[in-house]
Amino acid sequence: MASHWLVKSEPNAYSFDDLVRDGRTVWDGVRNNAAALHLKAMAKGDQLLFYHSQEGKEVVGIAEVAKTAFPDKSDPTGRFVAVEIVPVRRLKQSVTLADMKAESRLAGMEMLRQSRLSVSPVSDEQWKTILKMAKD
């Protein structure tokens, strides 16, 4: 079974709408070992929650892994990797950070536990819970 993930992006820098417009993008620039491990664990077809940090602070859409991890060309040290993602759909209703914090079934979520992590795993149960909250 496919795994699920959550990726963060500042909408100022790259929003879900940008992804929809582009149709496909290289998800690079991750410079954190824990996040990089998650990128490496992604399989083609894995679905991702796309979260807007700082502005919005909400999950706005779903994306999918189109290409598994490869060396991040923007990293001179060659230690980090990137993946390619494509948009799947915008959620009917965004799910805010406050909503997620208030939902006891999401208490163990990695992104809530470690707020600075830009790529984090999402369990099947957490995934279903969030989609339900999004009325999706």
Next chain:
DNA sequence: GCCAACGTTGGC
């Protein structure tokens, strides 16, 4: 703008 939580760097 501030601060907490981390990660990284560099002196020893």
Next chain:
DNA sequence: GCCAACGTTGGC
């Protein structure tokens, strides 16, 4: 190898 200092992220 330890740890203090510093930088970055992201919520508030």
